Amino acid sequence: MRTLLGIAALALAALASVPADAAEIVVWHAYRAGEKSALEKVAAAYNSSHPSTKVSTLAVPYDAFADKISAAVPRGKGPDVFIYAQDRLGGWIEAGNTVEPIDFFLDPETKARFIPTTMEAMTYKGTVYGLPLNYKCITLIYNKKLVSAPPKDSDELVAIAKKLTDKGAGRFGLAYAYSDYYYHAALQNAFGGYVFEGGAKPAINNPANVKALEYLLKWLDKDAILPAEPSTALITALFNDGKTAMIFNGPWFLGEIASNVQYGLAPLPKIKEAGDKPMRPWMTVEGAFVAAPSKNKDAAYDFIKYLTDKPAGIIMALEGRQSPANQSAYTDAKVAADPVLKSFHDQVEVAVPMPNLPEMTMVWSPATTVMNSVTRHAASPKAALDAAQAAISKDVAGLRKK
Amino acid sequence: MPAPPAHRLRFLIAVALGAVLGAVLLRGFVSDASRQVADEAQERQAVVTLQALTSLVRRAGGEGDAVRSAVAAWQSRTPSAPQAxxxxxxxxxxxxxxxxxxxxxxxxxxxxxxxxxxLYDRSQRIAAAVQTNREEQQARKPEIEVAPAGARLSLAGPLEKNGAVVGIVEIETAPLPLPKPAGWSGFLLALIAPIAVFGGLAFLLGEKRLPLLAAAVVCVAASLSWMGRAAVSELAAQQQRAAEQVAERVRDQATVTQAVATAQVLPGAAAAPGSWDVDDFRQPLGLLTPDGSVNPQRLAQAVDTAARELRRTLLGAGALALALLLLVGLGAFNLIGRSLRRHRQAYLYIAPAILGMVVLVFFPFTYGVTLSFTDSNLYNTGKAISDVWIGLRNYADILGDFAFIKRGDGGSFVNYLNFYWTLLFTIIWTVCNVTIGVVSGLILALVLNTRALALRPIYRVVLILPWAMPNYITALIWKGMFHQQFGVINQVIQLFGFPAVSWFDRPASSFLTALATNGWLSFPFMMVVSLGALQSIPADLYEAARVDGASRLQQFKAITLPSLRPALVPAVIISVVWTFNMFNIIYLVTGGEPGSSTEILVTQAYKFAFERYRYGYAAAYSTVIFGILLVYGSIQNRVSRATEA
Known part of the structure; x- marks a missing residue:
């Protein structure tokens, strides 16, 4: 009897040692490998320095992640914090009860620590909904054996590329997935193009977009420096075989480069014909969001603030190989010395956040049609864009009509 | 010996049940409508108060001590809203x-x-709503938020300066008066009167079925229509009173703001107080004149509309009550009850299955069909179904659009999103696939049925393999094989010196890829079915035919095909339905490329739901698909029954 009582007392004491009001924060993410362990390391560090909160992370397979958030979070079955890119943000906000606005928590110092455009990606109709964690965008990747100094502007680019192009031998000076609208957006933004104007009004057939497409046709036909039908697999093969000197691609591509290829990174060139404006790629920004039905919003915000702070940013950069959105992380000696992180940090200066409007999902399919028909000369840029504009306007109106 | 007829008793029970159901439903709907009128009146009064205060705050400059003293002065004169x-x-x-x-x-x-x-989030939400409505030039998001806070209402509206939202004004009303419950006397009368009257009539009429039926219907219908009529006129009176209350509040707030503005020497002129009576989108309701008195014409219109709506609901309820009366009176329930009792065990056995079907089949199905009558989409998933109800408009949009060839400046082109194009494509897809499946399956079965064939079991296993693999894996493998650069098919084509084909760039070649994949997947099923049927054909039939001098072709036509028919027809019916809805292959192999031209109906419905976020439209699309397959199924059923005979 006595031993039983003793055990009970011990058990009680053990229970009491955990603070009764410990807030439990569940974080959902879709990271794997290095990114996952870096995030877990940050969470562990937070747990040891904040005994009143217990953060646990859960990796969800990427394919199912967005749907899982849409289904679980509004019904109060989801996490307290989730990490996702900004492209679904608008949809979740419009659907309601998914993402908590954090504008109110956000003090000017916290806001100032991020690269301004990444903060913009987290903002929907004037309200901030999340803290930017990292960003991804495309940049110029070149083969050091073939190109000694990366081109600064379009004239240099075309000159170098023309010299290295030999269609008969299957060699191309430049290769990138130009018929993919995401990649083409860099050129489009250089000409001052856009998809939506005045909020969420589709305007894909604006004159700047037409000019950007016409300029792409110049590279394709007059300069003839690009391969036909540039699939991602083709670009990988060309670059690894040393058959193309320069590509435009993002951090996800670096893992596919063969070990014998000496590569360098540089910002995308300026375009002379666009008034010497730089190519401005679209960037996706992964943010940490507080779930609207969370019971511990204060603690959840505190954690995402920690997660996007400098020490966490350095861990995520060096171990997770991410480009942190926190500017001060780049002042760290090790991060600054990393050529890849530095190059993407240089590129992000001019990058444009991809629209986070829910209407954007209706753009992709018509825009793909535009890119395919224009690059195969099945339609003129203006006609193709007009058709896309009509299709997008119809879809958007169908969604909004009462 | 047949039991003596008990029509009188049964009809009496039927009248009682009908009267109870009718009276309960009517009372429910009427008190709902009356509560709605009361709530709306309270809300309108609160909105008027909020708008009056907002105009005052704006005139006081929107910030600083002027605003604080104006709000305090306003508060001391406005007991109806105890805090702002x-x-x-x-x-x-x-x-x-x-x-x-x-x-x-x-x-x-x-x-x-x-x-x-x-409070902060509310302000951000309202500012975003105003901005959104302005950008889209329509009223989609509420600019005045009305939320219940216990027995009170909490309201917030935008505070604007030079056209931009700079904050919000928020008020909380005094506890709202509890709605007065409707009286019971009418209800009881509508309940008792028909039973009593019918009792008397039944006594006079005797055990005659038809006269009893007529008497029962007349009794219940008369009492319900009397109750409904009284309710409609009561509602009109209530609306009149509500309008006067709102007008009174407007006049009261006009004097209050006037007094505050004079005392504080606020600049600017007073707005027309009648314009304070607005809806959630700050659009004037127009039920009041600018000076704040009731506009009798508009009110009469509003009363008319509401009465018409209530009358329609009540008619529905009455019809339901009469239907119950007829069912009970004519003995349908009696019959069902007897059958349930007699086959107690059978019903008990199927109860679990029925329960499962209700949860897994009937509920989702009903929900889907209901959704198809709404405009449910990304923007309004939180709303009740009745708020987004649009009737048959989705169906009209889908079925009424015949323009599948469009004329543009670059000549005419096919509008691939059109329903009829997709339907045509789906039918072509189904016919081609089933033909390929049956022909190749039958040929292989005939080959395998050769008696002297060596290693027959091994061939059979190998040929069934495509069927044994999960079809999405097969689909992804085929997609890879059709890859423009690395696909094995293009490699082979290039081996013979032809240029590589980019398969997914043209509708026809894209269609071919899906067709090849599905052909590969569908022949084993047809082969197994035909093989089974072939082996059951008695050999002596062929022997007899040979003795009679029939050729191989004649044997095939006269013996093999007719014997295969009973097995093949059901297999074809099933495979038509499978292929019609073969989501995986289209979605994974062609993905609808190029430009949605190779979409079949189900993948199109999927894209409407999950790429264009129009859930109601997609539900209507699916219901149409269901309708098509239902028609097909019933025709097939009749045809195959004919073949069995």
Missing amino acids: RVFRADGIRLEASTAPDDAGDRAAPRRLRREEKP
Whole structure:
């Protein structure tokens, strides 16, 4: 009897040692490998320095992640914090009860620590909904054996590329997935193009977009420096075989480069014909969001603030190989010395956040049609864009009509 | 010996049940409508108060001491709204407040505290709503938020300066008076009168079925229509009273704001008080004249509309009650009850299955069909179904659009999103696939059926393999094989010196890829079915035919095909349905490329739901698909029954 009582007392004491009001924060993410362990390391560090909160992370397979958030979070079955890119943000906000606005928590110092455009990606109709964690965008990747100094502007680019192009031998000076609208957006933004104007009004057939497409046709036909039908697999093969000197691609591509290829990174060139404006790629920004039905919003915000702070940013950069959105992380000696992180940090200066409007999902399919028909000369840029504009306007109106 | 007829008793029960159902439903609907009128009147009065205060705050410059003293002066004259707060988004500042909590060190002006986040979020939400409505030039998001707070209402509307939203004005009303419940006397009368009258009539009429039926219907219908008529006129009177209450509030607030403005020497002219009576989108309701008295014409119109709506609902309820009466009176329930009792065990056995079907099949199905009558989409998933009800418009949009060839400046082109194009494509897809499946399956079965064939079991296993693999894996493998550069098919083509084909760039070649994949997947099934049927054909039939001198072809036509028919027809019916809805292959292999030209109906419905976020439209699309397959199934059923005979 006595031993039983003793055990009970011990058990009680053990229970009491955990603070009764410990807030439990569940974080959902879709990271794997290095990114996952870096995030877990940050969470562990937070747990040891904040005994009143217990953060646990859960990796969800990427394919199912967005749907899982849409289904679980509004019904109060989801996490307290989730990490996702900004492209679904608008949809979740419009659907309601998914993402908590954090504008109110956000003090000017916290806001100032991020690269301004990444903060913009987290903002929907004037309200901030999340803290930017990292960003991804495309940049110029070149083969050091073939190109000694990366081109600064379009004239240099075309000159170098023309010299290295030999269609008969299957060699191309430049290769990138130009018929993919995401990649083409860099050129489009250089000409001052856009998809939506005045909020969420589709305007894909604006004159700047037409000019950007016409300029792409110049590279394709007059300069003839690009391969036909540039699939991602083709670009990988060309670059690894040393058959193309320069590509435009993002951090996800670096893992596919063969070990014998000496590569360098540089910002995308300026375009002379666009008034010497730089190519401005679209960037996706992964943010940490507080779930609207969370019971511990204060603690959840505190954690995402920690997660996007400098020490966490350095861990995520060096171990997770991410480009942190926190500017001060780049002042760290090790991060600054990393050529890849530095190059993407240089590129992000001019990058444009991809629209986070829910209407954007209706753009992709018509825009793909535009890119395919224009690059195969099945339609003129203006006609193709007009058709896309009509299709997008119809879809958007169908969604909004009462 | 047959039991003596008990029509009188049965009809009496039927009348009682019908009267109870009718009276309960009517009372429910009427008190709903009356509560709605009462709620709406309270809400309108509160909105008028909020708008009056907002106009005052705006005239006081929107910030500073002028606003605080104006709000305080207004509060002392407005007991109907015991607290008001003015919030400025710039600086997250509580500009003015008359809430009892905001006194002492919490008095305005001050920065919001951390626990006051909801007020801030509300302001952001309203600012975004105003901006959205302005950009889209329509009223989609409520600009005045009305939320219940216990027995009170909490309202917030935008505070604007030079056309931009700079904050919100928030008020809380006094506890609302509880709605007066409707009287019971009418209800009881509508309940008892028909039973009593019918009792008397039944006594007079005797055991005659038809006269009893007529008497029962007349009794219940008369009492319900009397009850409904009374309710409709009561509702009109209530609406009249509500309008007067709102008008009174408008006049009251006009004097209050006038007095405050004069006392505080506020600049600017007073707005027309009648314009304070607005809906959630700040659009004038128009039920009041500019000076704030009731506009009798508009009110009469509104009363008319409401009466018509209520009458329609009540007619529905009455019809339901009469239907119950007929069912009970004519003995349908009696019959069902007897059958349930007699086959107790059978019903018990199928109960679990029925339960499962209800949860897994009937409920989702009904929900889907219901959704198809709404405009449910990404923007309104939170709303009740009745709020987004649009009737048959989705069906009209889908089925009424015949323009599948469009004329543009570059010649005419096919509109691939058109329903009829997709239907045509789906039918071509189904016919081609089933033909390929049956022909190749049958040929292989005939080959395998050769008696002297060596290693027959091994061939059979190998040929069934495509069927044994999960079809999405097969689909992905085939997609890879059709890859423009690395696909094995293009490699082979290039081996013979032809240029590589980019398969997914043209509708026809894209269609071919899906067709090849599905052909590969569908022949084993047809082969197994035909093989089974072939082996059951008695060999002596062929022997006899040979003795009679029939050729191989004649044997095939006269013996093999007819014997295969009973097995093949059901297999074809099933495979038509499978292929018609073969989501995986289209979605994974062609993905609808190029430009949605190779979409079949189900993948199109999927894209409407999950790429264009139009859930109601997609549900209507699916219901149409269901309708097509239902028609097909019933025709097939009849045809195959004919073949069995």
